[in-house]
Amino acid sequence: MAEKLLCASSDISDTTARICEVEGVEIGVIRHKGTIVAYRNVCPHQGGPVCEGLKMPRVCVEFDEQRRPLRQNFDTAEMHFVCPWHGWEFKIETGEAVGDSKIRLSRYKVVERDENVYVEI
Amino acid sequence: MTLTPNSPNYSSDTDPAIKEFNTTKLLKNARKQAEDRNYKDFFICDVDSHHYETEALPEILQYMDDPVLRHLGMSAGNVGRAGLIPQAIGSQDMAGRVTRYAGRNKEVVPEKPHRDITLTRRWMDAMGVDMACLFPTPMLLLATHPQPEVEVAMARAYNRWLCERILEEDKRIVSMVYLPMNEPHEAEKMIDEFAERKGVVGFLSTGYLKRPVHDNVNMRIYAKLEEHGMPLGFHAAYHWADSSLAQLNKFISVHALGFSFCNIIHMTNWVLNGMPERFPKLKTMWIESGLAWIPFLMQRLDNEYMMRTSDAPLLKKKPSDYMREMFYSSQPIELVDNKEALEVTFKMINAESQLLYSSDYPHWDMDLPSTIYDIPFLGEKAKRDILGGNAQKLFNLDPVMSDWKLEARKAG
Ligand code: FES
Numbered sequence: 295m296a297e298k299l300l301c302a303s304s305d306i307s308d309t310t311a312r313i314c315e316v317e318g319v320e321i322g323v324i325r326h327k328g329t330i331v332a333y334r335n336v337c338p339h340q341g342g343p344v345c346e347g348l349k350m351p352r353v354c355v356e357f358d359e360q361r362r363p364l365r366q367n368f369d370t371a372e373m374h375f376v377c378p379w380h381g382w383e384f385k386i387e388t389g390e391a392v393g394d395s396k397i398r399l400s401r402y403k404v405v406e407r408d409e410n411v412y413v414e415i
Numbered sequence: 416m417t418l419t420p421n422s423p424n425y426s427s428d429t430d431p432a433i434k435e436f437n438t439t440k441l442l443k444n445a446r447k448q449a450e451d452r453n454y455k456d457f458f459i460c461d462v463d464s465h466h467y468e469t470e471a472l473p474e475i476l477q478y479m480d481d482p483v484l485r486h487l488g489m490s491a492g493n494v495g496r497a498g499l500i501p502q503a504i505g506s507q508d509m510a511g512r513v514t515r516y517a518g519r520n521k522e523v524v525p526e527k528p529h530r531d532i533t534l535t536r537r538w539m540d541a542m543g544v545d546m547a548c549l550f551p552t553p554m555l556l557l558a559t560h561p562q563p564e565v566e567v568a569m570a571r572a573y574n575r576w577l578c579e580r581i582l583e584e585d586k587r588i589v590s591m592v593y594l595p596m597n598e599p600h601e602a603e604k605m606i607d608e609f610a611e612r613k614g615v616v617g618f619l620s621t622g623y624l625k626r627p628v629h630d631n632v633n634m635r636i637y638a639k640l641e642e643h644g645m646p647l648g649f650h651a652a653y654h655w656a657d658s659s660l661a662q663l664n665k666f667i668s669v670h671a672l673g674f675s676f677c678n679i680i681h682m683t684n685w686v687l688n689g690m691p692e693r694f695p696k697l698k699t700m701w702i703e704s705g706l707a708w709i710p711f712l713m714q715r716l717d718n719e720y721m722m723r724t725s726d727a728p729l730l731k732k733k734p735s736d737y738m739r740e741m742f743y744s745s746q747p748i749e750l751v752d753n754k755e756a757l758e759v760t761f762k763m764i765n766a767e768s769q770l771l772y773s774s775d776y777p778h779w780d781m782d783l784p785s786t787i788y789d790i791p792f793l794g795e796k797a798k799r800d801i802l803g804g805n806a807q808k809l810f811n812l813d814p815v816m817s818d819w820k821l822e823a824r825k826a827g
Contacts, residue, residue, distance in 0.1 A: 310431055340783050341444045347432050348512055350425045378432055378441065378514040380780060394751075 295414045303409050306330060311345040311375070316415055321402060322346070323411065326373065326386045330406060332413050333375075333389055333399040342379030344399060350376050350383070352392070375399075426511025428521075433511075436518025438534060438777075442541035448785050449543030455820040457799045459784055460806035461539070461547040463650070463702050463744045463773035466531045467519070468551040468573060469500065474580065479572035484565065499569055501556045504655055505666040513779040532585050538776050539587065543784055545803070545817045546587050548616065548810075549577075552778070555621045555652045558597055563625075567601045570594075574609055582614030587815050591617035591648045591700075597625045599632045603639055610643040616810035617645050617700070620681075622652030628681050629688035637694045646698040646742070646809060651677040675708040682712060682738070687720075689729025691737045698809060700742040703775060707749050707756070710763045713738055739765050742809055744773035745801065746782040758792050767797040771806045 300314045300323060311322035313335055320335035322345020337344035352372040356364045374383040374392060383392040389399035402413040428434060439446075449455075468475060472488060479485040487497050508516035524533040539547055554573060560566045570593040581588055592609050594602045609615050618640060626632065628649075640647050653660065653673025660676070663669045678701050685691070685699070701709075716734035720727060730737070743764060749757065764770065775781045787793070787801050807814055 336444060340785065341448055343441070343444055347514060348426050348430060350512065376512045378512075381509045381512040383512075 297405065297412045298415050300332070300404070300411045300413050303406055303411055306411060309349070311349075313343075313346060316413060319415070320345075321413060322375075323404070323413075324349075324386065330404045330411060331386060331389075332402040332404045333384075334402070336400075337377040337379065337382060338391070338397050338399065339377065339380060339382045342377045344375055344377040344382070344384065347376045347378035349386070350374055352383075426514070426517060428517070430514075432514045433517045434521065436514065436521045438515070438522060438537040439541055441515060441518070442538060445783055446541045446543075448783060449541070450823075452543075452785065452788050454543035454784065454788075455823040458546075458803035458807065458814045458816060459542075459544050459772065460803045460810075460812065460814075461542075461544045461774045461776070462700070462771045462806050462810075463550065463746060464535070464538075464544075464547045464776050465550050465552045465778060466535060467553070468577075469553050470520075471531065471576070471580075472499075475569075475572050475576040477572075478575040478579075479568055481564075481568050484568050499565060500553045501559050502553070503556055503653075505653075505669065507666075507779050509779065515777050516779075519777070528584055529580055531581060532588065535588060536585070538774075540817055540819055542774065542776070543817075543820070544774065545820065546589060546806075546812060546815055547774075548806075549581065549588050549590050550619065550650060551593070554593065555650060556654065557593070558595075558620075558622050558624055559654055559656075563595070563597045567595045567598050571601075571605065571608075574605065578609065578612045578615065582612065586614070587817065589614045589616045589810065589812070591615075591619040591646070594618040594620055594636070594647075596620045596628075596633065596636070599636055602636050606636070606639045606643060606645070610645055615645075616812070617648055619648045619650055619702075621650045623654040623657055623677060624681075627684045629684045629690060634693075637690070637697055641694050641697045644696075644811075646700055648700045648702050649678055649681050650702040651675070651704045653677070675704040678702075678704040679708055679712055683716065686716065686734045686737050687727045687730070689727070691740070692729050692731060698742060700744060700771065700809070702744040702773065703746060705747050705749050706743065706745070706760050706764065706770075709738065709743065710760050713763060735763070739763070739769065742769050742771060742805070744771050745787060746773040746775045747780040748782055748786050750786060754791070757790070761790075761792070767793075767800060768805060770801045771809065772802045 298316045306325050308325040311324040314321050321332050322335045323332040335343050335345045351368040351370045354369045355366050358364050373386045376383050384399050389401045391397040405412045476485045476488045488499050511517055524530050557566050574592045592615050651674040653669050655669050660669050660673050713735035720734050772787050788798050
């Protein structure tokens with residue numbers, strides 16, 4: 295596996311994925327919970343640019359003691375990439391689809407060295 | 416769990432996914448699919464796509480005969496729908512997650528051709544679609560308007576605008592134009608006015624109707640369509656206020672059931688009242704309910720029909736035999752972990768000749784041509800027929816290939 299330069303460390307934010315092209319493949323890269331994660335920018339559903347959509351937290355439901363819903367809320371501990379084509383959501387941390395954990399974004403190994411970020415491809 | 420005390424706006428206008436929105440960019444991966452799969456080698460027709468006609472409402476209203484209704488549409492402080500078109504409750508865009516809804520208004524287009532033509536061509540070219548059958552969006556619920564005269568006036572104005580401003584201008588765009596089924600005598604006039612217009616390939620009944628499709632007042636509509644050799648489309652819609660759906664508390668529920676249910680109701684009436692026997696030359700296409708409802712309904716109706724043939728005396732064969740002769744649009748095709756069920760479905764509906772690809776673009780549950788092209792049990796001919804050949808036959812189309820495909824062919 296070859297290591298390819300993706301971008302400078304300073305180019306990567308923790309709010310919006312940066313889209314880099316390496317050998318004709320688009321890779322979305324973002325800083326998440328202190329580490330850098332990189333996924334192929336192709337959604338396993340119909341191929342949408344999954345890293346270019348909104349970044350949103352998981353939606354959860356809060357119950358009362360009788361299991362009656364009190365309200366919905368956002369759980370910011372679990373952030374998702376939302377594919378802009380149809381809204382499939384993927385956990386940024388693992389790349390798993392929220393609706394079915396067997397389906398995953400394809401992930402690249404990332405190395406940060408000397409202020410630069412590299413992927414193994 | 417880390418909960419947010421005050422909800423931030425996760426889809427603000429400044430989000431890079433929304434600002435500087437451009438259809439070609441959003442769909443760049445679709446274009447890659449089109450190139451990788453060599454769509455340049457064959458014709459693709461999308462039989463169900465949409466635009467947002469209310470964005471052109473001031474133009475459309477210029478084609479309205481009734482000056483009082485025209486004024487109503489143009490007033491309301493600024494130009495608004497002002498009661499002309501029912502508004503649906505429900506977040507189609509999933510609270511901004513499907514970014515093309517919020518982005519659409521920001522898309523920059525040249526002054527000419529018409530904005531709707533540019534936007535339509537952009538997604539067509541990205542997906543590899545050569546010709547598209549274009550339908551309105553909010554007007555899909557127009558049949559539920561409590562004032563039938565408003566439905567008729569809007570429908571006529573829209574059809575005129577569509578023919579003159581869009582269909583006349585671009586031969587890659589066609590339409591089955593709006594048929595106000597709630598006012599049958601007006602629907603008949605509509606057929607006379609529009610059947611021969613350029614780009615009109617059929618007529619469309621939308622959503623939940625005030626009378627059942629087999630009502631006697633509709634017979635002249637069907638006879639007229641038969642005379643003109645024009646297919647009739649039933650475009651499903653959900654109608655949350657419908658009593659059978661009113662207990663559903665989520666958009667996902669009402670959308671998943673409502674669309675299929677709409678076509679299930681019309682189809683059941685259509686078949687069991689012997690409409691295919693009464694109008695054997697009238698071709699029908701059932702639009703936007705996915706495919707899973709068809710085998711369900713075929714099995715249910717056949718099972719009961721064999722016990723109760725006396726309830727449906729006009730039928731000369733089983734309900735499923737009639738249904739197998741009708742046409743179906745593909746979207747939203749069910750594709751999650753259902754390969755075997757899908758293969759059975761394709762067999763049961765004679766998909767190779769009766770199924771027509773549709774995208775429903777730009778709506779949230781749109782399907783790319785690859786949803787058909789990548790189906791493993793279909794041969795190349797079946798794929799090409801479903802993606803374009805069947806539509807070409809049904810609509811008697813003169814296929815117009817997109818420029819990029821012609822250029823790609825030349826370049827080899
Ligand atoms: S392509 Fe990503 S959600 Fe459909």
